[in-house]
Amino acid sequence: MTLENWGWSPFFAERFIPWEDSGYLPARVIRGEKNYFRVWSLQGEMTVRFAGKIRYKAGGRADLPVVGDWVVIKPQPDQRGIIHALLERKSSFSRNLPGTRKGKERVEQQVIAANVDLVFIVSGLDRDFNLRRIERYLTLVGSSGADAVILLNKTDLCKNPEECKTQVEEISGNSPVHLCMARNAEQLDILLNYLQPGQTIALLGSSGVGKSTILNGLLGEERQKIGAVSESDGKGRHTTTHRELILFPEGGILMDNPGMRELHLWGEADDLAESFSDIETLAVTCKFNDCQHKTEPGCAVIKAIETGLLNTGRLASYHKLKDELIKLQQKR
Ligand SMILES: Nc1nc2c(ncn2[C@@H]2O[C@H](COP(=O)(O)OP(=O)(O)OP(=O)(O)O)[C@@H](O)[C@H]2O)c(=O)[nH]1
Ligand SMILES: [Mg+2]
Ligand SMILES: [Zn+2]
Incomplete structure (x- = not known):
């Protein structure tokens, strides 16, 4: 070794x-x-x-x-x-741990993982499926310096997985999207191509989406403990409690992670240029340079909503994440 x-x-x-x-x-x-x-x-x-x-x-x-x-x-x-x-990090994946001290709001960077080359953003195609959350993950990964691949797991629990994949592809920019059914180790082969010697891949996503099942399926052994999801709300039970790097015999390193509950961004407003490149590209042709894409005349983004080129959910998500990043910048 x-x-x-x-x-x-x-x-x-x-x-x-x-x-x-x-x-x-x-x-x-x-x-x-x-x-x-x-x-x-x-x-x-x-x-x-x-x-x-x-x-x-x-x-x-x-x-x-x-x-x-x-x-x-x-x-x-x-x-x-x-x-x-x-040693200095090549990339780091951070979130904001907001809190208060002496009655004052404060922000703190929590580095979750370091020197990750690629992130598998895992989403379940059950009740977990949520485009807005995927956008949030993509923004977080964009700030980290790593690349992202989106895995839509549990195809067996979804009536039309291809339709979900198409929806995700509309918001995923350059990040590839794959469908899989980790429980039966189906459609995992294509993911093996991402495992390259010396490359570190982190599995991220909510509890219960199947991160550890994917890892076991790729490894071909029951290395990580798997936990059932709750019948009442479909959420996982935080079965994985530690981050851990696992070396694959054929090369490549996978990091299993505990499911994330809160996902406050840590980055800068500019980080949206990647995760929302569609909106930022439109914005270049807005009449005003500092257009906020809210009520301004000559706004190319609002026009795209009117013509159906862009949907309101995506724009609302952009505004929400941008506000969060600007507030964070002000507090830092
Ligand atoms: N129906 C179905 N269930 C799956 C699939 N993949 C995983 N599961 C189930 O989802 C549940 C949660 O799987 P885990 O791999 O423990 O999920 P996790 O993302 O590692 O969860 P945490 O460790 O809590 O963050 C288990 O009951 C798995 O058997 C799938 O493709 N289809
Ligand atoms: Mg797990
Ligand atoms: Zn505008």
Whole structure:
């Protein structure tokens, strides 16, 4: 096994140069527990903690290691070690953890996963199916620096999966959309093409959509625990509780994730240029440069609604996500 199998590249090698030749090793965080991490290095898998100075020096939560990070460790006896530094991330997937402190609203970046190349956005074709949520995921992935592929799972629970796929393709821009039925491992073969040596793919989506079932189906073994969805509301029960990187024997790394409840964006208003490229392209021909596409005369976006080129749900979603990103920018 090489570091490259685990996603190591010249980008990280360059950042590791200052640590070379003094007993330090690069290692990838494959699982995070409350007080320690599991990492993989050329000395195999081990349990590591981080040196107090990392926590002390960290400007915020975002500077602490998460699953997917490359860290600098010093091995100790019994497959244990200490994390001394976090190597700069190539990409990171973050959300906003809003809250209040001393009565004041505040925002905080929560890095969910690091150094992910591709995200499988998984949606169930049952009650989970929701175009607006898929748009939100696409925006979040757009801000992260990773590419997105949309998987519409549970085709057996949908009367017309092709029709749903067409609807998603209207909002997915350049991201491919695939249908699958993970329970019977059907239509998963095409996904194997995305698994390339050293590439990290994260599975994201609500609880119960079948992320772990997809992972098991691709791997061909019952690696991850699967949980039934509730009969009353069709939602999952948060069966997966830890993020984890799983190395595929044929190459490629998959990250299973717990289902996400709240999905507050962390990014900038400009990030919508990718996930809403249709609207942003129309906006170029609006009469006013700062057109908000609400009531302005000569608005090309409103005109597209009138002619049926664009639907109101999509525009409302654009406004909602844009407002959220602008508010976030103001608070930061
Ligand atoms: N009908 C049907 N059920 C499926 C399919 N794929 C997965 N399921 C079921 O959906 C339920 C949830 O699957 P999981 O793989 O545990 O879902 P998850 O996204 O990993 O959920 P969390 O770990 O809670 O985030 C299980 O009962 C699966 O058997 C499918 O293609 N069709
Ligand atoms: Mg799961
Ligand atoms: Zn306009």
